[in-house]
Amino acid sequence: MAAMDRIRNIVILTGAGISAESGIDTFRGGGGLWEQHRVEDVATPEAFARDPELVLRFYDMRREAIQTKQPNPAHFALARLDAEWPGELLIVTQNVDDLHERAGAKRVLHMHGEHLNAWCTWCDVRSSWRGPLLNRPPCPACGARALRPDVVWFGEMPYRMDEIYAALRGCDMFVSIGTSGAVYPAAGFVRDARELGARTLELNLEHSEGSAWFDESRLGPAGELVPAWVAEMLL
Ligand code: OAD
Secondary structure (H helix, E strand, O other), rough: OHHHHHOOOEEEOOOOHHOOOOOOOOOOOOOOOOHHHOOOHHHHHHHHHHOOOHHHHHHHHHHHHHHHOOOHHHHHHHHHHHOOOOOOEEEEEOOOOOHHHOOOOOOEEEOEEEEEEEOOOOOOOOEEOOOOOOOOOOOOOOOOOOEEEEEEOOEEEEEOOOOOOOHHHHOEEEEEEEOOOOOHHHHHHHHHHHHOEEEEEEEOOOOOOOOOOOOEEEEHHHHHHHHHHHHHHOO
């Protein structure tokens, strides 16, 4: 029986592993970003208050780097699924790069923010941003020199949780791609989806911390697994 006859609504959670083959560092594991930098030094509101230059420099480097990277076959396959899937579909990404969008995906929600946005802590407006923030440029909306990266730090609330839980409540299938399952609330989505009756599938290089919650785990590189899965879904 074709997948479309059984499944209508899909939620896809993506993490750093989907962008690894594009040359963007993951966070955990050998050589991951959190082995090169302490989270407490660069990814918390306290770090920004203590040493804003260090934090801004770190994110300026990351912002510059992602603009030199290209989407890989996994991003393109999800964009194809997004374009062709007739039911509800939501790609919830923990990634702050724009590779899903550059591959052409439309139904994308960035729960941890976006590198290519700056957030004014004075007027609360978010502006699209490609250059550095270290030099404390003025906010395009209000002129205050109060811009910070629009990236969710540890201890802050991820974005658009109501929309995510509404999608999880209505989904028949939950798919997790390239995430270690180490960071909540995203790591808990598989449990929520499963308890609400969805089929759960993991596509990852290795078993994640939440592997036991998935009906099926397929192990390998996202650039191979995701196009194969999408082809199955669109049969
Ligand atoms: P992690 O670095 O924790 O996990 C990446 C996962 O991708 C690991 O399980 C890898 O095995 C897997 N992986 C690596 N290469 C892969 C490939 N080519 N194909 C498939 N899988 C591959 O990254 P996340 O789970 O995304 O949060 O991390 C979650 C959050 O922790 C991030 O959004 C970030 C971080 O701290 C914030 O900054 C708020």
